[in-house]
Every structure is written in C-alpha cells, then in structure tokens.
Amino acid sequence: MTCRKRLSATTAMMFAVALSAGLAPAAEAQDGSRTIDARSLPVPAAASEALRASIAAAPVVGAVGDETLSPQTDAEWAAFVTAADAAAGANLDAVAEQLGVSVERLEVDGVSVHRVVPNDVDPAHADHLFLYVHGGAYVLGGGDAGAQEAVVIASRARIPVLSIDYRMPPADPFPAAVDDVVAIYRHVLGNRSGKSVALGGTSAGGGLTLAAVHRFIELGLDVPGALYAGTPWADLTKTSDTLFSNEAVDRVLMTYDGLLSAAAHLYAGDRDLKHPLISPLYGDFDGFPPTYLISGTRDMLLSDTVRVHRKLRTAGAVAELNVYEGMSHADYLLVPASPESQQVYAELNAFLLRHLE
Amino acid sequence: MTCRKRLSATTAMMFAVALSAGLAPAAEAQDGSRTIDARSLPVPAAASEALRASIAAAPVVGAVGDETLSPQTDAEWAAFVTAADAAAGANLDAVAEQLGVSVERLEVDGVSVHRVVPNDVDPAHADHLFLYVHGGAYVLGGGDAGAQEAVVIASRARIPVLSIDYRMPPADPFPAAVDDVVAIYRHVLGNRSGKSVALGGTSAGGGLTLAAVHRFIELGLDVPGALYAGTPWADLTKTSDTLFSNEAVDRVLMTYDGLLSAAAHLYAGDRDLKHPLISPLYGDFDGFPPTYLISGTRDMLLSDTVRVHRKLRTAGAVAELNVYEGMSHADYLLVPASPESQQVYAELNAFLLRHLE
Numbered sequence: 001m002t003c004r005k006r007l008s009a010t011t012a013m014m015f016a017v018a019l020s021a022g023l024a025p026a027a028e029a030q031d032g033s034r035t036i037d038a039r040s041l042p043v044p045a046a047a048s049e050a051l052r053a054s055i056a057a058a059p060v061v062g063a064v065g066d067e068t069l070s071p072q073t074d075a076e077w078a079a080f081v082t083a084a085d086a087a088a089g090a091n092l093d094a095v096a097e098q099l100g101v102s103v104e105r106l107e108v109d110g111v112s113v114h115r116v117v118p119n120d121v122d123p124a125h126a127d128h129l130f131l132y133v134h135g136g137a138y139v140l141g142g143g144d145a146g147a148q149e150a151v152v153i154a155s156r157a158r159i160p161v162l163s164i165d166y167r168m169p170p171a172d173p174f175p176a177a178v179d180d181v182v183a184i185y186r187h188v189l190g191n192r193s194g195k196s197v198a199l200g201g202t203s204a205g206g207g208l209t210l211a212a213v214h215r216f217i218e219l220g221l222d223v224p225g226a227l228y229a230g231t232p233w234a235d236l237t238k239t240s241d242t243l244f245s246n247e248a249v250d251r252v253l254m255t256y257d258g259l260l261s262a263a264a265h266l267y268a269g270d271r272d273l274k275h276p277l278i279s280p281l282y283g284d285f286d287g288f289p290p291t292y293l294i295s296g297t298r299d300m301l302l303s304d305t306v307r308v309h310r311k312l313r314t315a316g317a318v319a320e321l322n323v324y325e326g327m328s329h330a331d332y333l334l335v336p337a338s339p340e341s342q343q344v345y346a347e348l349n350a351f352l353l354r355h356l357e
Numbered sequence: 358m359t360c361r362k363r364l365s366a367t368t369a370m371m372f373a374v375a376l377s378a379g380l381a382p383a384a385e386a387q388d389g390s391r392t393i394d395a396r397s398l399p400v401p402a403a404a405s406e407a408l409r410a411s412i413a414a415a416p417v418v419g420a421v422g423d424e425t426l427s428p429q430t431d432a433e434w435a436a437f438v439t440a441a442d443a444a445a446g447a448n449l450d451a452v453a454e455q456l457g458v459s460v461e462r463l464e465v466d467g468v469s470v471h472r473v474v475p476n477d478v479d480p481a482h483a484d485h486l487f488l489y490v491h492g493g494a495y496v497l498g499g500g501d502a503g504a505q506e507a508v509v510i511a512s513r514a515r516i517p518v519l520s521i522d523y524r525m526p527p528a529d530p531f532p533a534a535v536d537d538v539v540a541i542y543r544h545v546l547g548n549r550s551g552k553s554v555a556l557g558g559t560s561a562g563g564g565l566t567l568a569a570v571h572r573f574i575e576l577g578l579d580v581p582g583a584l585y586a587g588t589p590w591a592d593l594t595k596t597s598d599t600l601f602s603n604e605a606v607d608r609v610l611m612t613y614d615g616l617l618s619a620a621a622h623l624y625a626g627d628r629d630l631k632h633p634l635i636s637p638l639y640g641d642f643d644g645f646p647p648t649y650l651i652s653g654t655r656d657m658l659l660s661d662t663v664r665v666h667r668k669l670r671t672a673g674a675v676a677e678l679n680v681y682e683g684m685s686h687a688d689y690l691l692v693p694a695s696p697e698s699q700q701v702y703a704e705l706n707a708f709l710l711r712h713l714e
Contacts, residue, residue, distance in 0.1 A: 039604060041601050241403065245602075249393055306679075313700075314700065
C-alpha cells in the first residue's frame with residue numbers, strides 16, 4: 001500500500017509536470033523493450049456465439065503465419081501456392097450459385113478477371129461497379145481462390161463486382177500487381193466515372209488497393225468513389241506494434257516471421273519494402289477518396305489498419321474505422337455466417353451507397 | 358512444407374465450406390483458452406517520438422493496475438485516494454494559467470464543479486458548453502485532480518467547460534455519480550438546449566458519460582449534442598478481450614486484477630456489475646447522440662471502446678472510432694505534448710464544431 005500510494009502520486013505528478021512543462025519524460029539509453037509474461041487467453045466472451053465457437057474449436061488449421069514456412073525456391077513457392085489455391089478455389093461456382101451470383105472468367109486488356117454479378121442487383125447499385133482486389137500475402141489467391149470474397153460482396157451488397165486476378169511472384173513481382181490494377185481501372189474508366197467505382201479488398205488486397213490509389217494519383221487518374229481496406233497489409237516491414245503485441249494472439253496470421261516475411265521479400269524483389277507502392281502507409285494520402293476500414297482486437301494488422309486510418313484523417317479524407325471484438329486477421333471471411341461478418345458487409349454496403357455516385 | 362500445404366488447403370476449404378454451409382466449426386468441450394508465450398515487446402516504432410520516448414523511459418510509475426493493490430477498509434481507500442489526488446491536483450491553477458484558462462470552484466445544486474473557461478473562447482463555441490466527467494476508476498480524480506483534462510479541453514478546443522466533481526465511494530457508491538451528472542445536466546438544460554452541450558471524459562469518465570446518457574433517456578431529457586468517450590470503462594466486469602490480450606502490454610492499467618477490480622466492486626456496492634448504469638455497454642443505445650471514441654492498440658480498454666462503437670453503430674448512431682498506434686490507456690493524457698494527444702483534441706474539437714448546435 002505505501003509503495004502503491006507513492007507510485008500513483010508520482011504518476012499524477014508526471015501528468016501534471018508534463019502538462020505544465022510540455023515535455024515528455026526522457027528516453028533511457030536502452031531500447032526500452034519490455035518482457036510480457038506468458039498468459040492464458042480465453043475465448044473472447046463478448047464475441048458472437050459463432051465467432052466464439054470457431055475460436056474455441058481449435059487453433060486455426062492453416063494459419064498463414066508459420067515460423068517453419070519459408071519456401072526457398074520458385075518451385076517450392078509454386079508447390080505451396082498451387083495446393084492452397086486449388087483447395088480455396090475448388091468450389092467457387094457452387095458457392096456462387098448457392099448465393100445467387102453468376103461468375104464469368106474473362107481477360108481484359110491482358111489481365112484475368114472474374115465478373116461476379118448478383119442475380120438481383122440492387123437498383124441503387126445499377127450504375128456502380130466494385131473492383132475487387134484479393135488478398136493472400138501477394139502469393140496466394142490466384143485464379144478462383146481469389147474470387148471468394150468477391151462473391152460474398154456481390155451477394156451481400158447486391159453490386160456487380162470485377163475481381164482482378166493480378167499477376168504475382170515469383171513469376172511476376174512488384175510492380176506487376178499494381179500495373180494490373182491500373183490497367184483494369186483505366187479500362188473501366190473508359191465507360192464510367194471513377195466516382196461510380198469502388199475499389200477494395202482484404203489483407204494484401206487492402207494494401208494493394210491503397211497502393212493502386214497512390215499510383216492513380218501519380219498518373220493523374222480520377223480516384224474511385226470509395227475504398228474498402230479490410231485489415232490492409234499496408235506496411236510490409238516488421239514495424240507495426242500489433243505485429244508484436246498480437247503475435248500468436250492472432251489465430252490466423254500467428255507471426256510475421258514466416259510466410260509474411262518471406263512473401264514480403266518475394267513480392268518486393270530488390271525494391272525497398274518501404275516503397276509507397278509496396279507499403280502504401282509510407283505514401284501521401286492527400287486526395288484519397290472515402291475509405292472504409294476493418295480490423296479486430298486480435299488482428300496482427302490492427303496497427304496497419306489504424307495507422308492508415310490516422311494517415312487518412314490527418315490528410316483530411318473521410319475514413320471510417322471499425323474494430324471488432326476478438327477478431328483475428330480477416331476472421332469475417334473465416335466465419336462468414338457470424339454476426340460480425342454480416343455487420344462488416346452490411347456497413348460496407350451502406351458506405352458504398354453513401355459515397356458512390 | 359508438406360504439412361504446411363495440407364494445413365493451408367484445409368483453411369481454404371474451411372472457408373469455402375463455411376460459406377456454402379453457413380455453419381461455423383463446432384466448439385470443443387474444453388473452454389478453448391490458449392497459452393500465449395512470453396514475448397519481448399519493443400517500443401512501438403511507428404508511434405511519435407514523444408510517445409516512444411515516454412514508453413522507452415521506464416514502465417509507468419504508478420500504473421493504475423497492480424495485483425498487490427486492494428484496499429480493504431474505507432480508511433485504506435481514503436489514504437490511497439487522498440495521496441494520489443493531492444499530487445494530481447496540486448498545480449491545477451498554475452497549469453491553467455499557463456494554458457490561458459481560468460478556473461473557478463463552485464457548487465451547483467449541491468454538486469461541486471469547476472468552471473474552466475479559456476481566455477479566448479472560440480466564437481463558434483460562444484453558445485456551447487462542454488460538461489466534463491473525470492476519470493479515475495470511480496475512486497480517484499476528486500477535487501482539483503479531476504479537472505486536469507477539463508483544462509486541456511478548454512485550452513485546446515477553446516470551449517467553456519464545466520467539470521463535475523461527482524461523489525464517489527466509499528462514502529457515496531453508485532448511483533451517486535450518475536445522480537450528480539444528472540443534477541448538473543438538468544441545471545444546464547434550464548438555460549440552454551441539450552444540442553448545445555457536449556458531455557464526455559476519459560476512462561471511468563467515458564463510462565459515466567455513457568451511463569448518464571442512458572439515464573437521461575430513461576428520464577425523458579433531451580440528449581446532449583455530442584459525446585466524448587475517451588477509452589471508456591464501459592464494462593466493469595472482466596469480460597472484454599483486451600483485458601486479457603493487452604494485460605501488461607498496457608503500461609498504464611497493467612491488469613484488471615488490482616485497483617480496477619477492487620474499484621469496480623466498491624463503486625457498484627451490492628448492485629450487479631452489469632447494471633446498464635454501472636456498465637453502460639449492457640444498456641440500449643437507441644437515441645444516442647454523435648459520439649467520438651478514442652483508444653490505442655495497447656489499451657486494455659480497447660475492447661470496451663470498440664464494443665461501445667459497435668453498439669452505437671448498430672443502433673444507428675453517428676460514432677467515430679479512432680485508435681492510436683502504440684497507445685496504452687489514456688496515454689494522450691500522460692504525454693499531452695505528443696502529436697497523438699494534439700490529434701485527439703484537435704479532432705475532438707472538429708467533432709464538436711460539426712455536431713453542437
């Protein structure tokens with residue numbers, strides 16, 4: 001008690017002193033790292049029943065992060081990616097049919113796309129288009145695997161979607177992905193205004209969305225009417241606070257020091273990971289359109305998400321941040337029947353209806 | 358690699374299966390808790406220099422949470438509170454003078470208040486009033502100690518502030534604090550519209566703000582024009598996810614199982630901690646006014662904050678969530694000269710200007 005009292009008084013004085021002097025306490029010579037003890041993390045009691053059940057069931061099989069995973073050769077990457085994407089894309093048509101959405105595979109200006117159109121387009125979206133950019137750490141999600149969230153968006157927002165199957169490493173590292181998004185966006189601008197187009201995706205898809213808009217602005221193109229950045233991978237370096245604080249807390253990503261780190265370097269090639277078209281957090285957000293952002297309290301990319309939100313807000317953009325209780329990275333995709341997932345897309349749709357012209 | 362490939366494919370299929378079946382995986386019989394290993398937590402590299410310096414300097418002396426702290430008797434509580442508040446309130450007048458703010462101590466309808474008025478009120482705020490409700494876990498922050506953030510708000514937003522020195526336990530447990538806020542708000546409504554009044558505060562002050570609005574609605578009073586809920590203590594039970602995931606990561610609160618737990622029970626007395634006027638998260642948010650919410654990635658009350666945000670959004674209220682990189686609970690008060698703190702209050706002011714009439 002005695003010690004306690006003295007300490008609390010000291011804090012109170014620190015506050016008062018800092019206020020009056022306008023000074024923060026000085027840093028120590030050491031790096032200031034602290035050790036956080038091991039802890040037991042219960043299933044989040046205030047998450048929905050569906051999300052809790054999924055979290056309680058098991059550690060996520062197939063979490064993206066894995067310290068033991070680091071494909072070394074192009075052949076190893078190809079084997080890893082092929083197996084994962086084959087499974088993820090296997091039943092796209094069946095899912096689409098069940099959700100009342102048609103899927104057409106096309107090539108537009110040399111880029112593969114999926115045109116995903118709900119059978120009952122909302123009349124309010126009749127003149128709108130959602131350009132979808134898939135996730136997968138810039139290595140996964142090619143082909144049908146990348147169109148799964150596009151189907152969810154088309155179905156829940158009743159909006160036509162064009163899902164971009166952009167080129168990826170090892171065959172095509174940066175800037176191929178950005179170039180492909182630019183090519184499709186230019187094509188789309190040929191017969192509609194930017195303001196009628198939404199652009200967005202989850203994880204690497206959210207990051208690529210932001211990078212593409214940096215590029216649109218460089219090129220003098222009109223920006224889209226609205227952006228969707230679902231837990232965006234906006235900083236490919238190991239910088240963000242929650243890469244550390246939520247390591248292993250996030251049941252999906254688990255750690256940066258596995259697939260994420262390997263994929264970041266494979267994607268960037270010999271470029272600096274802080275290149276603003278690779279890690280869009282380091283770019284200039286002036287002129288960005290209204291942006292809808294999603295993350296969760298357990299998300300290792302919570303920091304990426306909130307850092308983007310701060311950048312957008314200080315640049316004067318409309319930016320709407322939503323953080324969900326107990327959600328790991330992209331849990332709204334992993335547990336799509338959860339109330340959290342329903343809210344994510346219902347509010348995305350309301351955001352689109354508010355901002356698209 | 359082989360194992361890895363199989364696992365990733367399984368995840369992908371889980372996603373696809375969940376999508377098509379609309380089912381989440383079943384829960385195990387066990388409680389689903391996971392052990393998170395000890396980790397080293399570096400100073401957040403993307404926080405501002407001022408915040409990083411403060412975090413690197415030392416573990417916060419006088420963090421609110423402390424497992425060893427649990428005053429048992431009224432006399433022990435009084436000794437603890439008196440020492441802490443004496444230090445925190447000691448230099449209020451000097452700070453106020455330096456920041457160009459006058460402080461007057463009054464009693465209004467039996468409730469102690471500080472009237473805190475900037476020397477240069479913004480003409481746009483000439484007809485506005487900020488009703489401020491201090492924090493301190495419902496035990497700290499009495500007297501001058503509770504008016505420190507009121508001075509910051511008056512100074513930075515150039516708005517007149519009335520800071521409510523509400524009664525607290527052990528002498529006056531719930532509902533005394535709520536009753537005092539209601540009494541002052543009723544008094545204020547005698548000569549101005551609710552729409553010209555902002556109500557808000559940090560931590561317990563944020564929670565009490567939300568609880569008071571539940572009570573205003575019960576009583577049929579007009580609601581305020583805008584609310585400020587800075588990292589609100591909105592659920593006094595040990596429920597929120599970040600009470601666990603950010604335990605010890607949050608340098609200010611450190612743990613629930615010390616002062617917070619003890620203070621929650623002292624405040625609630627024999628009432629259920631989930632009473633909606635004690636833990637406002639459990640109330641009905643229909644009819645709530647526009648609300649501005651602040652938290653940080655290291656905040657143990659991040660979950661309380663985002664859960665309130667979700668409740669407000671699903672009730673159709675205007676609610677603006679802002680989460681800061683690397684910030685622990687109320688770090689914007691502990692490091693007031695930081696750019697993060699400047700942003701918090703600049704955007705609070707913009708929010709007030711947008712919503713007050």
